[in-house]
Amino acid sequence: MSAAELFSLRGRRALVTGSGQGIGLTLARGLAVAGAEVVLNDVDPARLAQAVARLNDEGFTATGRAFDVTDAAAIAAGLADFTAASGPGIDILINNAGIHRRAPLESMPLESWQAVIDVNLTSAFLVSRAVVPGMLQRGCGKIINICSLNAEISRPTIANYAASKGGLKMLTRAMAVEWGGRNIQANGISPGYMRTDMTGTLTVDPEFDRYIRARTPAGRWGEPRELIGAAVFLSARASDFMNGQILFVDGGLLSAL
Ligand SMILES: NC(=O)c1ccc[n+]([C@@H]2O[C@H](COP(=O)([O-])OP(=O)(O)OC[C@H]3O[C@@H](n4cnc5c(N)ncnc54)[C@H](O)[C@@H]3O)[C@@H](O)[C@H]2O)c1
Structure with a gap:
């Protein structure tokens, strides 16, 4: 097999959740460049429509499905045409949708805890549960869960987020164990600190910006496009014997004390 075929x-x-902007949109475009037809999803229909139009304008085959990834009924309705027994199916699923709700742990509202667990962790279970029966039927599939450095290390005010991403890391391994014998590979990508809307308040905070640059061996923030290589690899035949692993794309941060 040639390198290009691999x-x-x-x-x-490929279905990418939360792909109306940021990392999800960048990964959807990256998979499209590698030849995939992409299905975008977002809870915000206007943002989603704009993202789909952008990819179509760039010459890619992209469609959109607006639904909330925490709502099982909405997921079923939004993906009905793909997941029906005779439907065309989803070959690659990137569970990317995620949110932050920062607060000191001792005063964190239950609503903030629950919302982050629901969107960052439970959603990956719900969307995978909808998509995987078709993969099992076709005898192959790739799942990529977008985890975080915070699946391994935490900082104050992000206990809900760290718990959700630690859970997503273990869900990735559980998927690999449960479905690996039926030719489905489930792996994760843990980005370091990337410039997106989610980190917008942090990138403009001079103290935090200095801290991240000093803490990251690469000496800078990452850009979402720097995650495309890992996503294409984990979506392609090149990774067919890789299962249950997490790739850290973090400028070396996790290796530094
Ligand atoms: N930006 C970083 O530095 C960074 C680092 C590590 C991990 N991540 C993870 O990468 C993923 C993407 O982050 P981002 O920085 O691009 O964030 P972002 O806020 O820019 O984009 C997230 C997208 O998800 C959508 N979304 C939110 N809730 C949803 C729901 N319930 N259903 C469907 N869509 C929903 C939002 O509308 C938005 O378009 C997240 O899982 C995040 O935790 C980001």
């Missing part, structure tokens, strides 16, 4: 996604259909 990494080609031609003929594959």
Whole structure:
């Protein structure tokens, strides 16, 4: 098999959750460049429509499905045409949708705890549960869960987020164990600190910006496009014997004391 074939996604259909902007949109475009037809999702229909139009304008085959990834009924309705027994199916699923609700742990509202667990962790169970029966039927599939450095290390005010991403890391391993014998590979990507809306308040905080640059061996923030290589690899034949692993794309941060 040539190197191009190892990494080609031609003929594959990929669903990326939370892809109206940020990392999700960048990964959807990256998979499309590698040949995949992409299905975008977001809870914000206007943002989603704009993202789909952008990819179509750039010449890619992209469609959108607006639904809340925490709502099982909405997921079923939003993906009905793909997941029906005779439907075309989803070959690659990237569970990317995520939120932050920062607060000191001792005064964190239950609503903030629950919302973050629901969107960052339970959603990956719900969307995978909807999509995987078709993968099992077709005898192959790739799942990529977007975890975080905070699946390994935490800082004050993000206990809900760290718990959700630690859970997502273990859900990734559980998926690998449960479905690996039926040719589904489930792996994760843990980004370091990347410039997106989610980190917008942090990138403009001079003290935090200095801290991240000093703390990261690369000496800078990451850009979402720097996650594309890992996502294409984990979506392609090149990773067919890799299962239950987490790739850290963090400029070396996790290795530094
Ligand atoms: N930005 C970083 O530095 C960073 C680092 C590590 C991990 N991550 C993870 O990467 C993923 C993407 O982050 P981002 O920085 O691009 O965030 P972002 O806020 O820019 O984009 C997230 C998108 O998800 C959508 N979304 C939120 N809740 C949803 C729901 N219930 N249903 C469907 N869509 C929903 C939002 O509308 C938004 O378009 C998240 O899981 C995040 O935790 C980000």
